[in-house]
Amino acid sequence: MRTLTQAGESPGSVTETSDDLFVCRQIWEELCQVWVIIPFALRIRFQSAENRRNPDMFLDLTRTHAAINQFRREQYSTNGMPCVIVTIEDFEKAVDLLWCSMEQPVVRGQN
Numbered sequence: 099m100r101t102l103t104q105a106g107e108s109p110g111s112v113t114e115t116s117d118d119l120f121v122c123r124q125i126w127e128e129l130c131q132v133w134v135i136i137p138f139a140l141r142i143r144f145q146s147a148e149n150r151r152n153p154d155m156f157l158d159l160t161r162t163h164a165a166i167n168q169f170r171r172e173q174y175s176t177n178g179m180p181c182v183i184v185t186i187e188d189f190e191k192a193v194d195l196l197w198c199s200m201e202q203p204v205v206r207g208q209n
Contacts (some may be wrong), residue, residue, distance in 0.1 A: 133176075134161040136184040152196065159192035160184055175193050 136142075136157065144152055164171055164184045172183040 129165065129168065130180055130183045132165055132173075132180045134164045134182050134184060136160060136189075138184075138189070156192055158198050159195050160188050163188040163191045 102191070139157070140151075142156070144156075161184070164182050168180075168182045171185060172199075174181050
């Protein structure tokens with residue numbers, strides 16, 4: 099509960115920087131801008147065309163997972179741009195995230 103309370107407050111006069119924050123900052127510093135390729139993109143099918151944003155959202159989630167895991171993915175360079183190849187793991191994680199976003203919306207607290 100303390101973490102949620104702090105997340106909703108303005109910083110005090112002196113803010114503490116946790117070790118976790120330093121680790122996160124270092125991870126973001128190490129990541130490179132990459133072009134993410136989804137070789138099986140044309141085989142992806144959605145059960146419903148109800149929400150036209152779902153394909154874009156799903157592809158973004160897939161690309162993001164691959165980009166964050168870029169050092170564990172197959173890579174090559176084209177015209178000086180590093181490229182990362184999406185794996186089935188990236189696809190499955192994106193499915194999980196998209197499913198959670200559709201089935202379990204964030205509950206807003208009462209004020």
